[in-house]
Amino acid sequence: MWGQCKWQYFTATIISFNPNSLKYTIEWDDQDPTGRVIDYFNLALDKVPSNDQVGVGSKVLFHQGTYKQSEVHGVTRSGGLRWHQGEIERIYKDQDGNTLYDGHHTRGEKDGKWVTFKDYSFQFIGYSLEDFRMPPNVFDILSSIDSGPTTQTKPAKKQVKKKVANKIEDSIDVFVSYAKINCPSAIQNHELDQPPSYREAVLDNMVDPRNIVEQLKKMGVSVFTMEEETDTSLLEIVSALKRVKVFIACLSDEYASNDRCRMEFQYAKKTMKLPVIPLVVGSGSFEWQMTVVGLLIAGELYIHFQNKEVESYKMTELARSIKSKIPGIKIKDVSYPATGAGVMDLHSEQGVGVTGKPVISGTADIFFSYCWNNSHDAHQKKQVSSYQGGEWSDPRLIVKKISEELGIASWIDVERLESANEGMGMFDQIATALKECKLAVVCVSTEYANSDNCRMEIQFAVKSLKKPVVAVIVGTGDDWKESVVGNIVDEGIPKVDLQSVTSAGELEVKISEISKAIQDRIPLSTNPSMTSQNQVLATEGSPERNRAPKRGDHVICLHMNWAYYKATVESFDHNTMTYTVNWDDNDPSGRVQSYKDVALDIEPVDDIAVGSIVLFQQGSYAATEGNNEGGVRYHQGIITGVHIDEEGVKRFSGKHTKGESGGKWVTYGGYNPTFEGVNATELRLSPNAMDVVMSGL
Template sequence: MGCAPSALLDTDGDERGESRVALLEAEVRRLEAEAEMLRAKLVDLEQTGLKRDQQQARRESGARRRIPVVGDHVVSHHVKHAYYTARVVEFDAAAREFVVAWDDGDASGTRQPYDKVCLNDEPGADDVAVSTIVMFPQGKYQFSDQSGAVRQGLDRYHEGKVVRVERDGTTGEKLYVGMHTRSELDGKWCTYAGHAPTFRCTLPQLRVAANLLDLLDNPSSAQAAAGAAGADAKYDIYMSFTLQDAETARRLGDARGADPTAIAAHFEQAGWRVYCDARAAEHAEASVVALASASVCVACISDAFAANTHSRQELQYAKKTLKKPVVPLIVGDAAESWDFMNTLVGLLIAGDLYIDFRARAKHAEKLADAVGTLRGLLHPSVPGAPLVVAGARGSGPADGLAVARDVFVSYCWHNSALAAAAMEVPELHGDALADPRALAKALAAAGRSTWLDIDVLGGGSGLFEDIARGLQRAKVVVICVSAAYAQSDNCRMEMQFAIKVLKKRCVTIIVDSSAEWQQSVVGLLAASLPTIDLAAAVRERGEVGRDAVIAQLLQLIAPEPTAGQPAAKKSKAGVATAAAANAADAGPALSRAPPAAAKAARAAYVLDADAELGGAGSAAADGDEELDAPPELAARMESGAGARVGDHVVSHHFRHAFYTATVVAFDAATREFTVAWDDGDATGTEQPFERVFPNAPPDADDVGVGTRVLFPQGKYKFTDTAGVERTGMDRYHEGVVTALEHDAQSDEMVYAGRHAYGKDDGKWIAYAGYEETFSLPLDRLRVTGNLMAALAVATGGGSAG
């Protein structure tokens, strides 16, 4: 190798040889420099490996939370309301701006506000609703990229606002209809090919901006905000509300709903640490820290709340990112349209139990309800008093939803002295000795694993599903009836689901002295069930009477004996009889059947003690019929669920007006039906579950005093989708039954009642034939289905687990 240069000299001559040597020396120097660069790169890669791993983790986190991170492809504003594709280079948290690199290499307009930059990916179904600001494609453009290649047929994006959501009549796919938010008056260029004033897009075509609170949820921002708030900042409750609602409530007083800041002050008086910042939008970083530290978020909902970007983002961040329990309070006035239920806010709180503060006269009662709800979330169980007996698998909410419990106790909080003592209700309705919670604890102490809401339920979504699951797994349901129980829609739903759909073995315990409930649906359903009057027992004999009832109930709900063991006796009337000693001690007040008139309304649904979901018994007076096969349970589930896809219904449209339609879809996540109106109208097609009624007569035990029904009053006409004019169509209205009367002439029951809404609620009452009241037979009325059954059918529930 050392002779190579000499050989070259000999071959090529002196001048040319010297030139070749110089070239080779230069090449050696280049290779040595390149080797040094590679060594430096290797060191750099080793030093930055952890940093790149952290960046990848941030990218994965961003993908989960749907926020753009460095390197992501986005649709970004450029200038004059025009949007194009780019890559994220940087996010400036202090300025709340992205720096982007345009796909076409343009060097202008690279810094943009966070709300003008959208991840170039399909949004979630609960990210878009009425009033949502979106980016939508309309028109095409082309450009030459940095490599010189021409890219054609690329979508132009524009900012728009969704005004309604409908279904494609052919595919059934959800469509989002809206309009541009900017026009030529705003400086927007609108002469591109394909321009139209509106859009009609599917969800995959839309883009949405990230939630600012998600963007600010990073260690550096959190550390700075925590330092400003105090390193030990920890809150029980985060109040999410708008300053507009607070100021309006203070200014208008009794003419307006509740002031969120006054509600927050009440929570502080109850001993909780509350984060309540009227200008939270100006302190977004602090909001992130406070929300993350809080145990519960209280969202003060109104039309103003739904229209406020920061309030909406707080709710999204609490529910979707942090998975916090959220307690919705409705704080607007009674005249509000409830349009917020069609917005993202409505999607986020769908299925949650809200507390309605709109009526000023009921503020004290609603405050007590809110305090009770919060106590259940912040202090779920009293240590040392688990309702799952020793040896069972857990007693807290996390375990409770996974553990089957023998006895489900259905009751109303207003009848519990323990609830009143904890300020969960404003006052006790009934006798303290007839407390359903104390009764449940006594059953647990006697060895029966017992399902009670305050010990089992957590604070997240899925409340109805969790209750339904508890009912499905129970062997017996103890129903603590009273006037308050009969007035509660949720209590009635539990009872109907247990008796009519699941056909569970049920026992009725009367816990107040009122007789009002006996003419309600609750009374009709309880008519043939075994019944014990706990209220009468404690009224006449105090603690002795209570203890005797507990002994009698334990015998009544005892598991079915094995072969060779005697069974407990039941009277033909369905009233439990205890052993002779217990019966003698209990006295005559302990066993009392409901009135004969109510009893005649429905056959008994008393099952064998071993009845399980998927093997529920047939309706039988003595409860000794063979068990149903699972297909029969599935059929009852579907029947109890109410309207299904393809069914003809009477549905709410706008402002308490109801018309006929056909069900197109049911969304279990939002608890909403999508309907196609008989008259072809394309508006108001999405309606909450409780406002869509199967267009068929209800059962006799579905309607009693206090039941909300639809009733026909007045007529209208329309031209259907086939062009045929249909006249004499019934107008339907929501009403409340106030009395059950027997018509001597027709020998049938007549249901009398009144409108549930009037002119002050925004209802139109100028139609021909309007009257304040109604009096109609059962076949003219309509009732909603059971939400628990509907959710079980929609989600494939119904198997015992």
């Protein structure tokens, strides 16, 4: 940029660079003797940028207008092109398939820019890449100052260490890059003003990148991050990026529009070629995908921290991703989704279980389903922070005793669940084990009934697979009886109560009761001649039932803001566990959704009780020109009451699971935080993970 006329750029040649002031001395191509000392951010290499350098929102230099030869301070200055700073606002293809760009000036008359030159226009339209130049990445410039971890003398780095709180280690596991504006804590602490687009309610449910950093540190991961934006902090960022193993980017619209964040991302991925783990944070918009940041990770899978509800699951997913890129790292206190509340070291070796021990292979006669919060053993090993129950009613002890008593092979997660197959792979293991076993023992309790995974296991075993089941009552209290779990157990399943057991002798009596109940239900491998009328009754005439939607099925599906609408399944992606649907109202947006948010459009059969998560109707929407035809709105709710009306019809009451604090739109016509007296015909149920992984979609 020429200092004599603000916000105009002309061609020049670099003479020198001052690393302390971050300024260049240049010589103008037109021989002008003025304005020869330039800030690093006010020049650009005279080179056509690559496709992945220019996206929506990118700052570019573009040419517009010319200037004539003239004499300045006794020196004849030749003419040439005028260049200006602009921002890309649209990218499209012409009829010949060429990529074209539209945009506008970033500066105007109020910024001191001269706007009366010939050919001036605020907009530029139909430009190609050849018409642009890109300002340099500050981290590429500063890279020459910090010479890297192998250099013996690093005066710039030593100077940085004296001025900043972060200490740069020779080796760092991860660099976490985020925009401070995406940190709810920064806004709540009044470090920043709240953006107009952030409602207080949304803010309360957003995942804070600062919290992600702290959780990683607790897992034993060495983390570098930087919020300051000073010349000193920029030098430290460069130094850290040369020492880090993995770059984690917390993506959002605000991140993509932040120059420093964007340059961090580009320097890490393009210059340092670091492995990148993209996370999605912020208020839920995905406009960043059209920016340079989006272009650089196009086609890559990202971890979506969409709200606090999924934070613990996503942290486990992040830990596994880090482990896959740094195989030798030890990550501790990881929550395993398939084990509920359990936390342990992360193991990713083949053949190693969730506790770090080799897994036991082979099929098992009995599958044990239980909640870790009812295990005395899990609490002693610090795998859970608290538990309900007693030492002699521990499901892990029960399975050991039953296996010894009957001489059979049993399946329990701490012995059989392979850690390397975390995520949906773990649910696949559990579903396969349930399908192959002869009987399931379910250790029911209030904690069990409150666990999504435990409910999933008993529903899959009883409702989908029609397996014989024995219920063992553990924990304390009987709140579980009012839940879906209680409804299922009441359907003729034998029960053995261990809540009052306080000694080894009392336990032995109960083990005998459980063993007899098992033997009455199935023929075991130790006694091939044993038959069971109960097993025949449990399976004959009762085909397996699966709630997982398949291609062509009519469904109720999430669109946005926690509102659900009618659609038809087009396809299913096993890798991401997402459905692609075609909306009945022809809306072209929001067609890809998680399996958790897609429900068959059929009446549920005997699966609803207090605590059930359902989709229910409330309100409608009108047609929109060129977009949709209107229809009924569905919403996610939780059942809080069940009663039989005077005509003998079962009625359900409940409330929304999501509110304004969860990002739900609550101002539509007909909104009510609760629903009363709804018939089962008006409700829908989403499938569980095991139905999905075993459905053969």
